[in-house]
Amino acid sequence: MTLFTADIGKGKVHIYDSGRDIFYPKLPQRNLIDLNIKGLEKGDTLLVEDSHLRESHKLTTAQPYSWEQLNEFYKNSIERGITVLAFPHKSTPKARKLSGYTEKDKTDEADTKSIANFVSKDINAFNTLKKFVPTRLKDYQKENSHIHAYIEQANEDINEAKSSEYGFKPKKFDYIDEVTKWINKWLVKIIEELDGDLELITALGIKFDKKGRAKVGVGNRIYTLVHSLLRPDGTLRVRPDRADLDIDEKYKVPHWKFIKAHYLGCKPYHMNQGVPASNYKHWMRRAVSEYACPGKGHANKTDFQVGMPWEEYEALKKARTKVDKMTQTIFYALRKMIVEDGLR
Secondary structure, three states: OOEEEEEEEOOEEEEEEOOOOEEEEEEEOHHHHOOOOOOOOOOOEEEEEHHHHOOOOOOOOOOOOOHHHHHHHHHHHHHHOOEEEEEOHHHHHHHHHHOOOOHHHOOHHHHHHHHHHHHHHOHHHHHOOEEOOOOOHHHHHHHHHHHHHHHHHHHHHHHHHHOOHHHOOOOOOOOOOHHHHHHHHHHHHHHHHOOOOHHHHHHOOEEEOOOOOEEEOOHHHHHHHHHOOEOOOOOEOOOOOEOOEOOOHHHOOOOHHHHHHHHOOOOOOOOOOOHHHHHHHHHHHHHHOOOOOOOOOOHHHOOOOOOOOHHHHHHHHHHHHHHHHHHHHHHHHHHHHHHHOOOO
16 A cells, blocks of 8 residues: 545645655646546555545635535545545644654645655554545535534633633632632532542642642633533533434533543644633643653643654653543543532
């Protein structure tokens, strides 16, 4: 199997043959639809950024192909025995960094080579890629509308709290909501539900004063996670209804898989999740992580680095996975209190 990667820009298709290390720039866009790619054979795999594999519309040039063309492309791939996978375009900058390219090096060649390099070395990432299946724009929007509505509501709810330090600095900000009140009321109970695990308690941003009394030390962490279950008015945060999807009552308040992917933004096929995702990915997960890139001092400054050695990349991923599992444990302790035990 030979891996090919494709990028589309300025009305042209750019192809990289990773097996032969050959880059074919500025091919006609039609070449992708017809799979007119030199060296491409039955059993090979073709990766294309997911943003280019959606039905075209007037608001963007990133999706150059019509519904009919995408179906033709799909049919040709089946007949030719070519596996077409969608690569999340949000992950392309990370792939570039890991391949040693800076933002100044952003070219079609750099992108196609970086993507090939990334999935060749990170087998887990390769195995999570979605197979391309044509989807109408209206169907895509319908399938994802409830997710976008959920994310939008969560951001609207948290914005005021963020600008007021989440209600944990009453001397400075005249703000408090039901999420803050709940945290203050049940802080000791939260510690009990976490079985006194100091690692989890610290990760949640809870600290202790000299007399051993619990207090909120890092407000954005505990507020963000409780906020995934409670709205500022004290009602449960539930998944919006979808006309074509009957959500079981026990899943109305989402479980971890949904929360991690959409509320905390740990899913590469979605972008711009907003404040909750930023609080988690850019602040809590980095700060709690035990890993810091060499020369960066501490985890708060740790992210994917340009030219980062792959062993360091694996160490970073391992550390973040540990934080994700810790956060999952915390989330379910909070969910038990709020949803199952009805402590509201």
